[in-house]
Amino acid sequence: MLKPKLVEKKYLLPFIIVTSLFALWGFANDITNPLVAAFSTIMEIPNAKAALIQFAFYGGYATMAIPAALFVRKYSYKKAIILGLALYATGALLFIPAAQFELFGFFLASLYILTFGLAFLETTANPYILSMGDEKSSTRRLNLAQSFNPLGSILGMFVASNVILASLQSELRDSSGNLIFETLSFAEKAAIRTHDLAVIRNPYVALGLVVIAMIVVFVIANMPNTRNENPNASVKAAFKRLFKNTIYRQGVIAQVFYVGVQIMCWTFIIHYAENLGLSKATAQRYNMVAMSLFIAFRFFSTFLMRYFNSRKLLMAFAIGGVIAISGTIFIQGMGGLYCLIATSAFMSLMFPTIYGISLEGIGEDATLGAAGLVMAIVGGALMPPLQGYIMDFEYIIGFSAVNLSFILPLVCFIVIARFGYVTAKAEKQTSV
Numbered sequence: 277m278l279k280p281k282l283v284e285k286k287y288l289l290p291f292i293i294v295t296s297l298f299a300l301w302g303f304a305n306d307i308t309n310p311l312v313a314a315f316s317t318i319m320e321i322p323n324a325k326a327a328l329i330q331f332a333f334y335g336g337y338a339t340m341a342i343p344a345a346l347f348v349r350k351y352s353y354k355k356a357i358i359l360g361l362a363l364y365a366t367g368a369l370l371f372i373p374a375a376q377f378e379l380f381g382f383f384l385a386s387l388y389i390l391t392f393g394l395a396f397l398e399t400t401a402n403p404y405i406l407s408m409g410d411e412k413s414s415t416r417r418l419n420l421a422q423s424f425n426p427l428g429s430i431l432g433m434f435v436a437s438n439v440i441l442a443s444l445q446s447e448l449r450d451s452s453g454n455l456i457f458e459t460l461s462f463a464e465k466a467a468i469r470t471h472d473l474a475v476i477r478n479p480y481v482a483l484g485l486v487v488i489a490m491i492v493v494f495v496i497a498n499m500p501n502t503r504n505e506n507p508n509a510s511v512k513a514a515f516k517r518l519f520k521n522t523i524y525r526q527g528v529i530a531q532v533f534y535v536g537v538q539i540m541c542w543t544f545i546i547h548y549a550e551n552l553g554l555s556k557a558t559a560q561r562y563n564m565v566a567m568s569l570f571i572a573f574r575f576f577s578t579f580l581m582r583y584f585n586s587r588k589l590l591m592a593f594a595i596g597g598v599i600a601i602s603g604t605i606f607i608q609g610m611g612g613l614y615c616l617i618a619t620s621a622f623m624s625l626m627f628p629t630i631y632g633i634s635l636e637g638i639g640e641d642a643t644l645g646a647a648g649l650v651m652a653i654v655g656g657a658l659m660p661p662l663q664g665y666i667m668d669f670e671y672i673i674g675f676s677a678v679n680l681s682f683i684l685p686l687v688c689f690i691v692i693a694r695f696g697y698v699t700a701k702a703e704k705q706t707s708v
């Protein structure tokens with residue numbers, strides 16, 4: 277029996293255009309992650325408060341995912357994408373007044389609005405990619421599209437490291453490695469704060485202009501309508517069907533924990549490296565290595581899915597994550613940092629695989645189902661502040677608080693491994 281094509285010729289151009297969005301929101305994710313450490317220094321606030329950057333960023337997904345799904349049901353994938361891009365550009369350009377007023381809360385609000393747009397894009401683009409062809413190849417197709425997400429991420433990391441973190445005057449250190457910023461007068465700190473917030477602002481303004489250009493592309497492009505939902509169907513009945521679907525329900529929970537582990541590992545790699553005496557800019561370069569590993573293994577895992585069951589691969593990769601993060605917790609020095617970097621290889625297939633498994637066979641409820649999985653991104657809002665709170669202690673029961681805080685990612689990997697095991701077992705029972 278011939279395997280269905282991954283992307284049919286008639287969908288090739290739309291597939292490429294929609295796939296570009298994956299890189300676009302990957303850039304936003306990973307230019308933002310280092311801001312937690314940057315704002316902690318610039319605004320002189322504790323890690324737990326600085327981690328509200330992630331709460332605002334990923335909270336926007338939770339707020340707007342269901343409205344985005346309802347918009348898609350009433351209108352179309354194309355219109356939802358255009359609206360999402362407009363919200364994305366608005367949030368990015370709001371960094372101009374945020375930097376002018378120098379208010380941390382204004383930056384949080386800007387990111388919150390920006391991620392309204394990302395919620396529209398993810399709620400729309402993921403099921404759109406799944407719908408572009410045979411359902412049997414849908415999980416592989418989404419893995420392929422998602423492979424371009426980390427390309428945007430690594431560009432975001434590069435800009436964060438070489439344009440933002442390397443240019444922050446608040447990060448200058450003396451010959452002993454201590455921050456000079458901490459020793460300055462109020463007026464000197466105020467001048468540096470103004471400079472550094474402008475440094476943070478500029479890449480977001482440039483990003484907003486790029487997003488506006490993408491709006492023009494989607495307005496012009498002829499995009500296929502592949503939705504199979506009835507716009508007049510009962511939303512309440514659809515939610516009931518989804519809630520009764522055990523695999524979908526467990527998939528949403530697994531996705532909450534996956535996004536949590538991803539954001540914690542990529543956000544706090546800087547804190548982990550700083551705890552070893554490295555600068556933020558140097559630490560961000562290690563984050564780029566982690567992302568490069570993530571990209572390589574995303575393509576590799578997509579290849580493996582041609583030969584191995586996606587559910588079993590998910591379980592195996594999650595077990596690998598458990599082992600790697602255990603090394604992060606218990607190994608002192610650079611060895612622990614290398615283990616933290618290694619977790620990116622094991623995370624590589626998780627988001628699209630959980631997504632694809634959860635949406636298999638749900639038919640006309642796909643858009644609302646996608647909204648639930650996008651809302652699961654709230655895991656990235658809830659868990660980093662908790663990890664930041666743990667890190668604000670110096671030591672806990674004799675352990676470095678930074679190391680011990682990675683118990684939270686350990687729990688996440690265990691939950692994901694269980695989802696892989698349960699769904700593999702369910703599939704086996706169904707096929708008997």
